[in-house]
Amino acid sequence: MNIKDFSIERYFAKYEFTAKYLLSSSDCDGFPMQYVLDLASNEERKSWETLKLGYTETRGSLALRKAITQHYQHITADNILVSSPGEANFALMNVLLQKEDEVICMSPMYQSLYQVAISIGCKLVFWQAEKQNNQWYFDPSRLESLVTPKTKLIITNFPHNPTGYSPDAEDWDAIIGIARKNGIALFSDEMYRFLSHNSSNDTRSACDLYENAISLWGTAKTFGLAGLRLGWLTSRNTDILHKVEAFKDYLSICNNAPSEVLATIALNNQAKFVEPNIQKISKNLELFKSFCERNAYFLDFPLPNSGSTAFVQLKIKETAMEFAEKLVRDTGIMILPSETFDYGTKHTRIGFGRENFAEILGVFEQYIHR
Template sequence: MKIKNFELEVFFTKYEFNAPYLLTQPDCQSISINELLSYRDGAKEEFLNLSLGYTEVCGAPKLRQMVSSLYTTMDESNILIHSGAQEAIFNFMNIFLNKEDHIITQYPIYQSLFEVAASIGCDTSKWMLKQNNEGWYTDIEELENLIKPNTKLIVLNSPNNPTGYTFKEEELLKIIEIATKHNIYIFCDEVYKGLEVDNIKRPWLADLYQKGISLGVMSKSYGLSGLRIGWVATKDQDILDKLTKMKHYTSIC
């Protein structure tokens, strides 16, 4: 595999921990372990008694159960824990896509959401966000016009990095209608869920679509990037099985 530099991370490597002022922080202000454990009685004692041994490849059952409670149609069997979101993106693209496949990615978007697919050899099309005096918007008809006979995946990011644009529920339902019509899967990066500018609560993509995969993480809206906990949620057990086996080659547990 030959993959291009992740230019945002190259930039952060140079400046993130050296610049006197940081106006590009992609997550919330974090807190100390002591402060985190103070939010629940008995949490500190429980934390100090945690075993530092291996956990299940799919993630500790209690953690998966807690993550599944964020969703309305999921239980712990629908959740696979990863070491942050980036591992989940990399693993999913590699188990799901082949070089003859075509994908459509919302754009602009986090680089790995299209670059990993491109490194596999996939044909990639960009579904461009548009902007007017009222802000960012999408053209759903344009999305359908990008579909090819070999289109296998639509990649979304909502709330969007870097624009902040967030799909309305009716827009998501229209996208799902198109994907269903053409038998296309949807991978939705939802790591900024909970930070919507309009403060409107929206359903997770995986709760709405049988062939939907939702990506979540503790780094962004929770401000707990040091924990390195991400996950995917989906009703597709075949994808979860393949992801679990791919994880044997990455973080393992």
């Protein structure tokens, strides 16, 4: 199989663990393991202390799948497959898609969500982000205009990485309606679910709204537990989940046992993770708003309404990649240029989930003034 490098991840590989400051990370700071363990019920603590490090159940432990069901309306333990998110995406695309299939996905978008389909030989059709009233927007009527009789799959990601856009209930119903009316499967990446800093966002999962939707969620973003490397596919179409489970036998086979216990505790205590994360994101967003007001000549900042990121335009002569490379060399600040999203050369992602955001912004401001 031939697959292009994952540009975002390659760029992070270059700087994430060497740059002094990370201004573009999409995850919130990782919680300490002890924070998770302190929330454990007696039974969960016992599971942790007596855990045996043998193989685990391919689709995920029953305790974890039960903890996951609480966050959906129509999902039972049989409608869940636990896996790392990247693996889930890779396996799902491989069981759903074949050469020549038409697939609609958003642009910009997290690369693996379209690159795997390209490597299978599918024809990709991009649903482009637009700017409206100083916000990014994905217009459902544009999506509808892209559907053809050959469309096999629609891929969405809300809250959206990188723009931080999420539809309201009316638009989300319209998107689901387009998939249903045309009999098209919907893959909904909901990795940033519940990181909502505006009450008009719709947090209903696609798998609860449409019987032919497959949703993806995980611990990395919403919970600040990226190091667990865990996520899950949820769908009322169990046939698809069974096929993904069989495909997984060629990949990891089963999940990491300690991570499953920690994820179960986190899912049973969701607010303890989501609330501090939203507080941090909201505080950093306000700081960034004032920064952009002071430096409007340098940046255009379409306001996000959800998630932990924004996608801003750099009003500079050089390319975003050239600027990013210079910035990290001169200051130790890593930003993620839009070239890594296959989205031109003038944007960068900003991440709001880090405690040292104010400090990084201070160094950044001094630099651009110089």
